[in-house]
Amino acid sequence: MSYRSMEEAQERCEKEGIEFWKAVQMEDGDERGVSEEDSWKEMEHMWHAMLDSLDSYDPELMSGSRMVGREGGLMDAYRERQDTLCGDFMAKVMGNALKMGCNNACMKRIVAAPTAGACGVVPAVLVTYYREYDVPEEKMVEALYVAAGIGQIIANRAYLAGASGGCQAEIGSGSGMAASAICHVKGGSTAQIGHACAMALKNLMGLVCDPVGGLVEVPCVKRNVGGAFNAIAAADMSLAGIESQIPVDQVIDAMKEVGDKMDVSLRETGAGGVAGSPRAAEVVARMNMKS
Amino acid sequence: MASIFDILGPVMVGPSSSHTAGAARIGMIARQLFGRQPEKAAVYLHGSFAATGKGHGTDKALIAGLLGMRPDDMRIPDSFQIAQEEGMEFTISPKDIREAHPNTAQIIMEAEGVNTMTIQAYSIGGGRIRVCKVDGIDVDFSGESNTLIIRNVDEPGRITDVTGALSKARINIATMQVFREKRGGSAIMVVETDQVVPKETMDELQSKEGIIRVKFLHAN
Numbered sequence: 001m002s003y004r005s006m007e008e009a010q011e012r013c014e015k016e017g018i019e020f021w022k023a024v025q026m027e028d029g030d031e032r033g034v035s036e037e038d039s040w041k042e043m044e045h046m047w048h049a050m051l052d053s054l055d056s057y058d059p060e061l062m063s064g065s066r067m068v069g070r071e072g073g074l075m076d077a078y079r080e081r082q083d084t085l086c087g088d089f090m091a092k093v094m095g096n097a098l099k100m101g102c103n104n105a106c107m108k109r110i111v112a113a114p115t116a117g118a119c120g121v122v123p124a125v126l127v128t129y130y131r132e133y134d135v136p137e138e139k140m141v142e143a144l145y146v147a148a149g150i151g152q153i154i155a156n157r158a159y160l161a162g163a164s165g166g167c168q169a170e171i172g173s174g175s176g177m178a179a180s181a182i183c184h185v186k187g188g189s190t191a192q193i194g195h196a197c198a199m200a201l202k203n204l205m206g207l208v209c210d211p212v213g214g215l216v217e218v219p220c221v222k223r224n225v226g227g228a229f230n231a232i233a234a235a236d237m238s239l240a241g242i243e244s245q246i247p248v249d250q251v252i253d254a255m256k257e258v259g260d261k262m263d264v265s266l267r268e269t270g271a272g273g274v275a276g277s278p279r280a281a282e283v284v285a286r287m288n289m290k291s
Numbered sequence: 292m293a294s295i296f297d298i299l300g301p302v303m304v305g306p307s308s309s310h311t312a313g314a315a316r317i318g319m320i321a322r323q324l325f326g327r328q329p330e331k332a333a334v335y336l337h338g339s340f341a342a343t344g345k346g347h348g349t350d351k352a353l354i355a356g357l358l359g360m361r362p363d364d365m366r367i368p369d370s371f372q373i374a375q376e377e378g379m380e381f382t383i384s385p386k387d388i389r390e391a392h393p394n395t396a397q398i399i400m401e402a403e404g405v406n407t408m409t410i411q412a413y414s415i416g417g418g419r420i421r422v423c424k425v426d427g428i429d430v431d432f433s434g435e436s437n438t439l440i441i442r443n444v445d446e447p448g449r450i451t452d453v454t455g456a457l458s459k460a461r462i463n464i465a466t467m468q469v470f471r472e473k474r475g476g477s478a479i480m481v482v483e484t485d486q487v488v489p490k491e492t493m494d495e496l497q498s499k500e501g502i503i504r505v506k507f508l509h510a511n
Contacts, residue, residue: 046296064345107311108305115308116312148298152298163416215347
């Protein structure tokens with residue numbers, strides 16, 4: 001059985017003197033009957049797929065609706081002028097989040113993390129850091145175990161689908177996963193990994209899923225930026241010693257409660273939020289005319 | 292229960308795990324059940340597949356699957372062109388299927404010298420699917436395990452034929468489901484196995500009276 005709470009996972013870590021990522025890997029081995037080595041290879045494959053996906057970005061490509069596609073290239077060009085507000089590293093994070101979101105919208109290969117719509121958050125944080133700071137690759141694979149383990153706890157207590165719980169369940173969960181993962185890379189303890197996730201989730205709680213025309217494009221691509229920035233902020237807070245006053249398990253439960261109360265028009269139906277705006281109606285009408 | 296690779300993964304061609312990756316998988320499983328690449332395929336999209344399928348590349352992904360591409364195949368966006376090159380004719384149309392899951396596709400496959408086959412399946416998210424009808428008969432399987440699918444006449448002894456042959460080959464049955472169209476009519480057995488069913492066992496089963504068709508899906 002996979003972990004149903006961070007509390008349970010943390011207890012095991014303390015009892016057995018292991019790190020959180022290891023506890024996740026051991027559980028995966030038990031659950032699927034695979035060796036630690038095979039599990040590791042699979043996770044390594046996910047990591048390489050993320051690297052490959054980022055490198056495959058084509059700034060000329062646009063999505064079928066022509067709403068998105070160029071954002072990654074625009075951000076790169078802007079960053080190269082060395083005049084960003086957020087600094088070089090964060091501008092790279094932003095660019096990578098956009099590239100992954102655009103790749104997804106343009107039918108390129110991505111890694112769902114936890115979903116396709118939120119596929120930019122985890123690599124924007126992890127790959128950017130990896131390439132900037134020359135971290136051993138093993139550390140990044142460990143970090144993916146952390147992200148997956150956190151996502152699994154969220155899935156077990158709440159959900160990961162926008163149709164079930166709004167965007168807080170997709171970009172929100174992706175952000176929580178990324179916050180915990182980068183916290184691990186930076187040497188955070190299991191407790192700090194939990195706090196990072198809790199803070200990231202709280203900051204995005206209530207986020208609705210309102211895709212224009214039902215497509216995974218607007219506002220999804222740019223929300224990956226929001227998720228990635230938020231993850232880094234939450235991890236930095238946690239590493240600074242700032243704690244979430246509400247334990248992560250209870251934050252996840254609260255997210256579920258909020259998602260359950262969310263109106264169906266705000267859960268991936270393409271009806272409410274920005275999907276319900278007059279401009280969205282124009283876009284949809286234009287697309288229907290084309291097809 | 293979701294494994295960590297349902298959380299991180301699948302590696303897939305975007306934009307949607309349910310509408311793109313799941314659709315490709317439906318096409319791929321349909322092709323495997325048919326046993327070859329269809330010469331003609333009629334694809335029907337129901338519910339959300341019909342409403343937002345175009346924008347999600349559901350149509351391209353289904354055709355890609357029928358061409359044997361996996362959900363992470365970079366050629367998925369070009370599947371229509373590839374189908375044309377490979378001589379696979381296809382049509383895609385919306386269809387309201389009663390009481391079907393919102394992400395449902397129905398595929399009718401034809402090829403010279405083999406019986407036409409109709410598959411109905413739906414996408415449940417995360418790139419996973421369920422096949423719910425084969426030639427109009429209700430079934431329920433995912434193709435994630437080794438799966439033996441047997442069309443037979445609904446009469447006594449056919450289940451024993453199958454379990455006997457599997458037992459002889461030392462194959463353990465994980466799950467087994469039996470379905471039928473009507474009493475004494477056409478029936479389907481769906482048997483998920485822990486081991487791969489060897490060709491000899493398939494041939495043995497195929498040669499038995501009252502067994503119409505035997506198909507094996509490797510876990511994938």
